[in-house]
Amino acid sequence: MKEKIKIFLDSDLLEKYLLGSTNEMESLQVERYIAMYPEVRDTYNELQDNLESFAKLHAIKTPDGLKEKILARIKSERTGRKKFFRYAIAASIIACVFASASYFFYNQNQNLQQENTIVSNKIKTLEADMRQQLEDVRNQFIVLNNPQTKKYNVRGNRMAKDLKAIAYINPVKKLSYINVSKLPELPENQCFQMWAEVNGKMLNLGIIEEAGNKDNLTALPYADNAVSYITIEPKGGNVSPTVNKIVANIAY
Template sequence: LYARKAPEGLKNRITLSIRNQQAGRKRFMRYAVAASIAMLFFAASSVFFWNQNQHLQQENAMVTDQIRVLEADMKEQLEDVRNQFIVLNNPGTRKYMVNGNKKAQDLKAIAYVNPIKKLSYINVRNLPQLPEDQCYQMWAEVNGSMVNLGILKNIEDKDKLMALPYGEKAVGYITIEPKGGNHAPSVQNIVANIKY
């Protein structure tokens, strides 16, 4: 009895409002999915770049260490070249010819000793061939103890000098040892003596 007629277009407005709300929810869901994908992409790229950064920092540290080692080697080599120059050009340097004994007659070397600068070097000019299972090894007796100076090899550069430890009245030896060298000199296999 008291009912009123609904205004014109009310149903359309309500339907349109419902549709707008549903569209808004769909739009919100799309934005939410897009934002989630963007966050996942951002998180993945952040992890990737963090890993890359860590890897680059490790490589940087390795390169820095290698540069330090190279600098130390270069300083050592420059010091050695400076000492060689001093020994070869100093008038106080004594020169000793070293020849092999009967076991190594073709062995030829020159020892340079400078008592003023307390430096000594040897230039091995020729080493006779040995069987494959043997090598030449150099020793120095300095202050009563034997010091291993390493294995000698024939080298192309005949002017190359090898540093010797300096000692008052030191004696150097070249011996024939088993391949790879020995911890103590084989006295019976001495092929050259160097007294300086």
Template sequence: MKEKIRIFLDTDLLEKYLLGTTTQEESMQVERYIAMYPEVRKTYDELQENLETFAKLYALKTPEGLKERILSRIKAQNTGRRKFQRYAIAASIAALLFAGSSYFFWNQNQNLQDENVIVNNKIKTLEEDMKEQLEDVRNQFIVLNNPQTKKYTVNGNKKAKELKAVAYINPVKKLSYINVRSLPNLPDNQCYQMWAEVNGKMVNLGVIKNVDDKDRLRPLPYAENAVGYITIEPQGGNDTPTVQNIVANISY
């Protein structure tokens, strides 16, 4: 059990929870650990205290001697109870203004931290997307220009005679792509969907929305003796292929 708690505390989930950047699932896990384990509760309280201390360090402090100066002026005036009350109210308002300013700057600092986390996450996501896109472009270049790439023409069956596609398979680099060049029209409630049977498992490759870009290459999972299919499915796609609606086979 102690090992389980140590592993949890070694993560940054408590810090992220305090900053409000955890997912719903992560928040539930943190709240469960805080409720179940005193060690986690203690660490959480310490982190919370440290955060409050940090906020106070950046908060605006009331100028030294302000209270004494106000009281001195009140005594010097000595013009009765009404003026004393006015100065007391003024002192209270001043204190509230400084307290409000302190909270404002602390809150601004928190917002900046949150925004910094969001921006960093977006940058990381963009970097990952760019890396995937560059990798895909590199693989397409290899497939199209490598002399060991094999090219297969794919034609539709009787249900889709106008279907034309070209499959590119490179057994050395273990890369596979398909270029769907033409598709027969379908009713609005149907669509074409691609599948690949890899190592005995059927992989959903998604709906073919259109073929406006006839030069587009769609990646296929590579495996020896793999088989690809194009089927007609209900609009939006299906979880499993409708075998009787197979309109093209792609063997590679």
């Protein structure tokens, strides 16, 4: 059942339903899942709150008192004038007001369309980020709880004796993560940087800012016979690893 819910959440049906782009069958499926499964309902409510926040942020308010100003202007022009001129002037004023209003609302409509595009793009970016985060959490859960995951204790060499880390490798799911639990102190002009050699290419995995807790996992690119390295580099990181300052390696 959980796998069924995961498959549903990994699809984009909830997002499409929120944006009104599902067909009748898809809408019925989404509504059934929302009613039956708390996990789906929570995710739907969160997406709905995010969409509502974006909509409120970019809402366009009609100018206050527009109707009252139009009626007051018409009434003032009627006073003390002949019937013909009263109606002529009133008609002219109405025409001018409605022309101005039309131009105003045309511009507002153009701005609204542009802002709607921005909001839609932000929502798509948010959805992509959420899916990526959910995917990463799912993968971490698999790596930490799957019995086929292999754990490798990583120790630093003589240049970083206190460095400690644990690598988690799952060859079945083809997932790799590392948790750096302890880092030795370095001079202010140096830093630790992580690398991965995959299919003959060296990939920069970024600077290790500080040691994390047991749940702070960093994803590693998975490949057969891949090797990851931790090196000491100048502050700010390097574009390529300094091979004579490799302090730890992880082969998997």
